[in-house]
Amino acid sequence: MAWDFETEPEFQRELDWMDVFVRDEVEPLDLVLGSSADRTEQVQRILKPLQAQVKERGLWACHLGPELGGLGYGQLKLGLMNEILGRSGWAPAVFGCQAPDSGNAEILAHYGTEEQKAKYLQPLLDGEITSCYSMTEPHAGADPTLFTTQAVRDGDEWVINGEKWFSSNARWSTFLIVMAVSDPNVSAYEGMSMFIVPTDTPGVNIIRNVGVGSNEAESHRGHAYIRYEDVRIPADHCLGAPGSAFVIAQTRLGGGRIHHAMRTVAQVRSAFDMMCERALSRNTRSGPLADLQMVQEKIADSYIEMEQFRLLVLRTAWLIDKTGDYRRTRKDIAAIKVAMPKVYHDVVQRSMQIHGALGISDEMPFTNMMTAAQVMAIADGPTEVHKVTIARQVLRDYKAVDGLWPSAHLPTRRAAARERLADVLELEVGNL
Numbered sequence: 287m288a289w290d291f292e293t294e295p296e297f298q299r300e301l302d303w304m305d306v307f308v309r310d311e312v313e314p315l316d317l318v319l320g321s322s323a324d325r326t327e328q329v330q331r332i333l334k335p336l337q338a339q340v341k342e343r344g345l346w347a348c349h350l351g352p353e354l355g356g357l358g359y360g361q362l363k364l365g366l367m368n369e370i371l372g373r374s375g376w377a378p379a380v381f382g383c384q385a386p387d388s389g390n391a392e393i394l395a396h397y398g399t400e401e402q403k404a405k406y407l408q409p410l411l412d413g414e415i416t417s418c419y420s421m422t423e424p425h426a427g428a429d430p431t432l433f434t435t436q437a438v439r440d441g442d443e444w445v446i447n448g449e450k451w452f453s454s455n456a457r458w459s460t461f462l463i464v465m466a467v468s469d470p471n472v473s474a475y476e477g478m479s480m481f482i483v484p485t486d487t488p489g490v491n492i493i494r495n496v497g498v499g500s501n502e503a504e505s506h507r508g509h510a511y512i513r514y515e516d517v518r519i520p521a522d523h524c525l526g527a528p529g530s531a532f533v534i535a536q537t538r539l540g541g542g543r544i545h546h547a548m549r550t551v552a553q554v555r556s557a558f559d560m561m562c563e564r565a566l567s568r569n570t571r572s573g574p575l576a577d578l579q580m581v582q583e584k585i586a587d588s589y590i591e592m593e594q595f596r597l598l599v600l601r602t603a604w605l606i607d608k609t610g611d612y613r614r615t616r617k618d619i620a621a622i623k624v625a626m627p628k629v630y631h632d633v634v635q636r637s638m639q640i641h642g643a644l645g646i647s648d649e650m651p652f653t654n655m656m657t658a659a660q661v662m663a664i665a666d667g668p669t670e671v672h673k674v675t676i677a678r679q680v681l682r683d684y685k686a687v688d689g690l691w692p693s694a695h696l697p698t699r700r701a702a703a704r705e706r707l708a709d710v711l712e713l714e715v716g717n718l
């Protein structure tokens with residue numbers, strides 16, 4: 287299998303175009319607009335012409351296969367693109383690959399019926415609407431087997447009752463994908479289903495929209511606490527077979543996790559760039575900060591960690607492309623999920639430190655980046671759970687030793703080596 291760290295020149299040209307386009311046209315949106323899930327008329331007037339340029343360039347939703355209107359670039363190329371798009375909260379929306387829509391599109395494409403695809407997937411892919419993934423509940427998140435939201439079949443309809451928590455972008459979405467218990471008599475792994483719920487269905491009641499951090503403006507508060515009260519949806523709005531929610535969730539979350547990691551590479555890079563610029567610009571009486579060894583250590587440690595993380599992300603993307611399957615790369619996806627908040631936090635913290643008071647102030651982006659790093663340790667499953675996944679997957683390739691001593695036990699190995707080489711060793715001794 288080829289192992290190559292070079293980018294094809296034709297694709298590099300696209301990346302170079304993206305680099306300039308995102309810097310000049312998209313990054314300014316982060317400074318003046320609210321949530322990137324907002325599709326009000328004023329936002330659409332700004333967004334549409336930018337999306338049109340991306341479409342014209344052939345870079346719209348290009349991680350998707352041609353059957354879904356993309357170029358099927360795959361995860362590795364998406365990883366390289368996200369190293370640019372991740373610099374801006376708005377860039378993924380401009381390029382048609384924003385979360386949670388990209389993950390929702392993926393499961394609709396995989397498990398949706400033709401009718402579901404026409405009604406929900408196509409407008410999502412065209413960037414006409416946004417969507418929400420509504421799984422976590424107020425009393426349970428990391429352990430989905432504890433979810434209690436129920437879906438009961440009543441004639442030609444499903445009736446949903448329960449509460450969901452941190453349903454990102456629900457307030458702006460046209461539909462929600464809701465995970466609910468549809469058969470309480472079997473295990474959670476077989477008794478939960480996914481449902482497509484139009485957000486304007488009676489009974490979808492947003493109790494409040496929760497923000498991240500302590501000072502989020504109302505226009506940014508995007509994580510809904512939702513009560514589903516006798517929400518009736520047609521029977522054909524079950525996504526995939528009843529009872530297959532866990533399998534669908536795995537498909538969705540695997541992609542979501544690596545896409546977050548790809549965009550995090552971009553955030554880590556910006557924190558690192560700010561660190562280097564400040565180190566060269568700020569002086570003490572002995573000269574620039576960059577001449578101080580403890581500052582140099584911060585730069586060196588950050589560079590090493592950033593590059594290690596980036597390579598792990600790109601290698602995992604490459605593996606997904608090779609195997610065509612998220613499940614076969616579970617260990618690697620879990621590894622980048624665990625590495626992501628730590629590298630993000632550590633590089634931002636060092637950069638913030640080098641900026642002194644300015645770094646902590648609201649005139650620089652560091653405090654938001656610190657919160658974002660912590661989000662990465664929780665959203666899509668906490669770090670601890672992913673560490674368990676890594677260990678379990680790794681241990682599958684090992685087995686317990688027979689007998690008392692480890693297989694690397696030196697006296698045992700030495701005795702075995704002596705026995706194996708007995709003829710030669712005896713001869714050598716005889717020749718003395």
Ligand SMILES: Cc1cc2nc3c(=O)[nH]c(=O)nc-3n(C[C@H](O)[C@H](O)[C@H](O)COP(=O)(O)OP(=O)(O)OC[C@H]3O[C@@H](n4cnc5c(N)ncnc54)[C@H](O)[C@@H]3O)c2cc1C
Binds near residue numbers: 419429669
């Ligand atoms: C910004 C953001 C956006 C989100 N968007 C969505 C969304 O769109 N849709 C959605 O459904 N959910 C969303 N979530 C929710 C997210 O998926 C959950 O927060 C996550 O799964 C953890 O669940 P919890 O918050 O209930 O934490 P809990 O399950 O209560 O866990 C709390 C802590 O307990 C510890 N812990 C839990 N289990 C274990 C274990 N097995 N071993 C060791 N320690 C453990 C960990 O330290 C963990 O952080 C979002 C969360 C955030 C922060």
